Amino acid sequence: MSGNGWGLDTVFVRWMWCRALLHRGWWLVTSVYLVVDAHLSASELVLIGVGQSVVSLLFEVPAGVLADTFSRKWSLVVSHVLMGAAMLATGLVSGFMPLMATQMVWGLSWTFASGADVAWISDELDDPARVSAVLMRSEQAQLTGTVAGLVGVGGLAWLTRPGTALVLAGAAMLLLGLYVVVGFREHRFVTVRTKRWSASWSILIRGSTLVRGSRLVLAIFAATFLVNGVVNAFGRLYPLRLVDLGLSVDPVVWLAGLGVLMSLAGAAGLRIVRPHIDGVHTVRRGYVIACAVAVVGVVGLVGAPGENSGSLAVLLAAGALPLTRTFSTIWVNRQTSSDVRATVHSLLAQAKSLGEITCGLAIAAIAQFADMSIALVTCAALLVITILLVQYFGSPRSERLP
Template sequence: MDRKSSVVARYYAYMALSTLGFLIPVWVVLLDDARGFTYTQISVLDVVFFGTILVAELPTGYLGDRIGRRNALAISSVAIGLAATAFGVAESFESFLVVYVVWGVAQTFRTGNDSAWLYDALVRYGEPESFTRVRGRGLAVFLATNAVTSVAGGYLYAMDPTYPFYATGVVNVLGGVVVATLPEAVVDDADRFTLREARVALSRLAAPSLRGFLVYAALFYAVGWSVDLFVQPISLDAGLDAVELGYLYALLVGASALASNYAGVLAERVGVARLLHGAPVVLGVAFVVLGLSPLAAVPVFLLMRVLLNVTTPVAEGYLNDRTPSLGRATVLSAFSMAVSLASIPVKLASGPLADATTLFVTIGALGVLLLVGSAVVFAVGRPVEDGVPARVVESD
């Protein structure tokens, strides 16, 4: 195995050990059923999480460029492991607030840095064009591991509600050990990232060529992942128990893994612009259908997971192609921050709406929001440029 293959293999191992699968099928069950929280309270916790990301994303993205992206990823894995363990034992709403803040900060050390590290590693080996393929397969490994551990998580929860969270803590700490063996991107002292360069990097997202894409993608991911919150309570209302939820999530995440694995192929065949333009429209229509027909729940949830995950490496690749290496983590962190910003009002509205009406009415309303918002962005201009994206060439 050559050095590049060894690095990619360890990257895949890191992605596998970053799994949250043990807790994915039961975390809302713990909050809703075991702790007795309302949808409004759960949404507030999510708002705190995304608000923390909003505040911490740029500083940690900047730190990732300064202290090294590998080191930032190691910090993130260990901190997420500790937060997951605390999630399982927390009892009061105030305790969960603290856990969500810690988890939010830990997550920001990962977002942006993982994608930027991989892109720079592939550039180092002269293969930047393989980013979407490797990133897509890495996400597929992550999702496939989530699928397997989701089944185990259901059984663990049936044994003791804390066990899935302990298991998540252990594997993520091990992931921190693995990521510490990866090579760090070498940055000359003359090229160290400064605050001035951070402002320049962020100005790229405000450029007309990326502004529409930023708004369009942020709305898509904010609405999509907000609906994901309701999968578990809808499943419980349909009569599923924790073990059956594990198998359901194995199906959902397994389909996501398959889609993510073929993200590069799909982008090449369909086209980046067509894929990123079409996904929000298709998902918005699906949510409206689910709001009118609860029998469509499983197909719509499958479609939702596939669209959210198949577009992630394509959207990241689109940004990477338009961002120089120095500051790439900060730009990607800013993109994550935009998603967090868009998620806050969506969460604040969807939780109380679900408490006041029904989960299906709320999902239908979110579908309308996604369709109307997408139409408004398109009325201003096409969010994604047509054709093969141009490579960014760094000046000396």
């Protein structure tokens, strides 16, 4: 039990719920703020996402190595400080370049959390079967936390103004860092106290070797590259597409309602999958199905004649795509040893960032020089390629490391 009387799994899941409430509620308001208040164009919206990803690409692996060398817990604390500051600052600026700066700091904050969170709970529990179950629970918690955040932060923005909601959400994220300080013990992790830089380099080499030595892990990395390029671009384009279709109510209210529905649907889907998560085929099939549903949604948004059909298409795509993150995290975690766990997850996050940059720049260029419909069709094509990749290279015979 942890010091406050809760089990470590409960401490972790509740933290994930609270963090999702704040940052996903914040992002709902931010996505509308960037379109309605800051009046950014389609290409500028995608380029902000690319800016975030550049920062993540540069700092992801160093942050992961530091977490494996110094502390997973304190890496998460640093993440909260940076994240809260960026969220707060977003509500205080409105120009493209200042907003780019705040979003880049927000991207930096995630480099200290991605990998460190999974590595912390995996090592402290030290039970692979239990860890997979906790990761599924935490994803469900993030989805239900998203519902609370969309309603709470979105409602606050509607009652006051978007800038006020963004500032308050950022302040709350800073305070949530205290929960990590108090509630996260770190008994199993051993800090490297001598020759830290050589030890850090050794950790990076071992983690990279593990990735290169597994056909399955390489396939997951490639799929992550493609899927997250789509997630990043689609997440920034669909609010603009829905606004262009004509929304009959306030965009914040409409998008909050959509977010609630897609989060509840995702949580229900994970609830169904959770009892079977240890099956040989479950993760791969879940990944493929999520991508296939997203293809239907993205193509549906292109041809949608109005707000209702467009919203249904968004519900399918944006509801299915986040599930791929859960499946890839569990998939990679099974292949990773304790001493390089945060580093390998950071390498996975780096593949995500590289995909957001490469695919994001391509989709931004298409949106700028062609039109949004062609950009969305490109997103669907990338998802089809991902399905073929996972089906061919993600077979059960590659499940274990050579």
